[in-house]
Amino acid sequence: MSRANQSTVFEFLLLGLSRQPQQQQIIFVLFLSMYLATVLGNLLIILAISTDSRLHSPMYFFLSNLSFVDLCFSSTIIPNMLTNHILRRQAISVPGCLTQMYFFMAFIAIDNFLLAVMAYDRFVAICHPLHYTTKMTHQLCALMVTGSWVIANVNALLHTLLMARLSFCADNKIPHFFCDMTPLLKLSCSDTHINDLMILTAGGLVITVPLVCILISYICITTAVLRIPSTKGKWKAFSTCGSHLAVVSLFYGTIFAVYFTPSSTHSAEKDIAAAVMYTVVTPMLNPFIYSLRNKDMKGAITKLIYIFFISFQQRMGSKCHKGTS
Structure with a gap:
């Protein structure tokens, strides 16, 4: 019997990362920990940038958007996976599956565009420092971020509609x-x-296209930095790009490993390992990469944590005072 004559699929079964009960428990704890770290790290960056006036610049505006997208990106996948483990279910409806695919593709594309926008920002800052404020205006920054969202969602909608027209038979x-x-x-x-x-x-x-823009930006940045006479000046210029380059390497390395290698070299284990890298590990590491290598960001996050800690102490003290009175 041909596949076309078999029954139509109304739901899929997500087999997950492992079928071994002991491994599933370890994976659940590991993924829950990484997801909580992702949420906490990205929320701290967003709050630190929004509350510290020193960080109200184009570079940090793009970084806060990247953190928000990373947060949404992980939340599209990980909570559903953790819920399936708790409820011991594997099924996901076809519309639910397509919806998850849509948001996954949209957020990964926005991530991609934002990395290119951030590379352009670094290019202007290093190659045209005297014209930085006139080139990187609030209107241009908002336009680039909005354009990233629009193009990414149109691309995701295109692939989702094309997927929705397909038929799925028997094997789900x-x-x-x-x-x-x-x-x-x-x-x-x-x-x-x-x-x-x-x-x-x-x-x-x-x-x-964004990758080419990133490469061109960094070729220009490297050329400009090499013209700086002092070693200290060169190191300072390159250090402002170090965090971004680390994130770009993580992001594109895993993406190309999955989607742009010959299908004959693919295996389920390899694809899943790469998918874990760009859906779980990279969004979790991004806040640490940017905060640990940036003194201003580190200071803003430390200040934010201190304010939360003092506020918590005051509330606890107030409750204790009411309880004893």
Whole structure:
């Protein structure tokens, strides 16, 4: 019997990272810890930037947006995975799966564009420092962030609609912990030629155009920095880009490992390992990378934690005073 004549699928089964009960418990605790660290780290960055007037500059505006997107990115996948583990279920409806895929693709594309925007910001700051304030205006910053959101959502909607037109027959087991395009396309009993073509064209452009912009920005930055006579000046200029370069390397390294390598080299284990890197590890590490290498950010976060601690102590003291009176 051909796949086309088999029953239509109304839900998928997410097989997760492991089928071994002992490993599942360890994975649950590990992912819960990493998700909590992601939420706490990114929220601290957003609050620190919004409350400290010294950080009201284009660089930190883009960083706060990146933290918000990373927070949404992880929240699209990890809570559902943790809930499935607690309820001991694997099923996700087809509309639910497509919705998760849409938001996953939208947020990963916004992440991609924001990294390019941040590279341009560093290019202007280092190569045109005297014109930085006139070039990086509030209007331009808002326009670049808004454009990133619009293009990313249009791209995600395109791929989701193309996926929604496909038929899925009988085999509904996804060897993954979330609904990603590659495993879904493998399950389809329809012709996926158009989907594959759009992944290579539209999806490829969404990834490669920002990457090219990042590379051009850093070529110009490197050329400008090498002209600086003092070693101290060169180190100071490069240090402002170190955090961004570390995040870019993590992000693009895993993305290309999954989506831009020959399908013959793919394996479920390799794809899942790379997916864990860019959906869980990278959003968790980004706040630490940016805060630990930036004195202003470190100071703002320390000040914010101190204010919270003092406020908590005052509230506890007030409750104790009421209790004894």
